Amino acid sequence: MSDQQAQKQAAAKAALNYIEEGMILGVGTGSTVNCLIELLPEIKIAGAVASSQVTEEKLRALNIDIVDLNFAGTLDIYIDGADEVNAQLQLIKGGGGALTREKIVAAASNKFICMVDASKSVDILGREFPVPIEVLPQARSYVARQLVQMGAEPVYREGFVTDYGNVILDTYDLDVSNPIAVEQVLNNIVGVVCNGVFAANQADVLLKAGNNGVETLMR
Numbered sequence: 001m002s003d004q005q006a007q008k009q010a011a012a013k014a015a016l017n018y019i020e021e022g023m024i025l026g027v028g029t030g031s032t033v034n035c036l037i038e039l040l041p042e043i044k045i046a047g048a049v050a051s052s053q054v055t056e057e058k059l060r061a062l063n064i065d066i067v068d069l070n071f072a073g074t075l076d077i078y079i080d081g082a083d084e085v086n087a088q089l090q091l092i093k094g095g096g097g098a099l100t101r102e103k104i105v106a107a108a109s110n111k112f113i114c115m116v117d118a119s120k121s122v123d124i125l126g127r128e129f130p131v132p133i134e135v136l137p138q139a140r141s142y143v144a145r146q147l148v149q150m151g152a153e154p155v156y157r158e159g160f161v162t163d164y165g166n167v168i169l170d171t172y173d174l175d176v177s178n179p180i181a182v183e184q185v186l187n188n189i190v191g192v193v194c195n196g197v198f199a200a201n202q203a204d205v206l207l208k209a210g211n212n213g214v215e216t217l218m219r
């Protein structure tokens with residue numbers, strides 16, 4: 001097993017400590033979350049709100065009840081991974097294309113617990129990992145032109161359609177030095193459904209796994 005995979009598993013195991021029997025859990029998407037899902041049968045949760053179709057299917061396969069967020073009220077916790085995280089626990093997410101549903105479930109939760117391996121920690125967001133932006137299909141070119149005007153380089157994620165039937169522009173060279181401001185600017189472009197900067201509503205707890213164990217950082 002690679003170091004990275006071992007770290008994902010360690011972070012997932014640490015996240016298990018936050019889950020209580022009988023709770024309705026918000027569950028993210030991605031390979032780190034998949035490690036958590038494998039461990040979920042250890043705790044008898046009442047159900048889960050899934051952040052993607054893929055996660056939903058994995059949870060159903062374990063006979064975990066899927067709860068519609070509209071009927072779940074405010075969730076105690078949402079657990080997910082990230083593509084990048086900075087020292088303020090602000091994130092880039094959406095590598096798996098589930099950013100919109102992830103942002104909704106995170107916003108509807110009291111606590112966002114983020115699990116990362118060591119490779120995800122950065123000083124400044126967006127220097128290496130492109131910011132995924134979910135866009136209505138008809139607005140793809142228009143939004144791309146707005147991003148180019150901002151000095152960024154959007155790349156259409158070909159062959160990928162989100163759970164909501166939209167497309168993704170993976171956006172390189174975007175200036176994310178002020179994450180809260182850029183998140184807002186992106187939200188204001190007509191045709192943008194959601195962007196992968198999680199700054200206004202960042203993680204509350206970061207479980208950062210390295211080769212020497214899992215470090216817990218709080219906001």
Ligand code: 5RP
Pocket residue numbers: 028029030031032033080081082083092093094095096097098099102
């Ligand atoms: C999916 C996400 C994931 O959390 C992010 O891509 C991290 O994935 P992984 O755990 O596979 O590294 O935002 O949309």
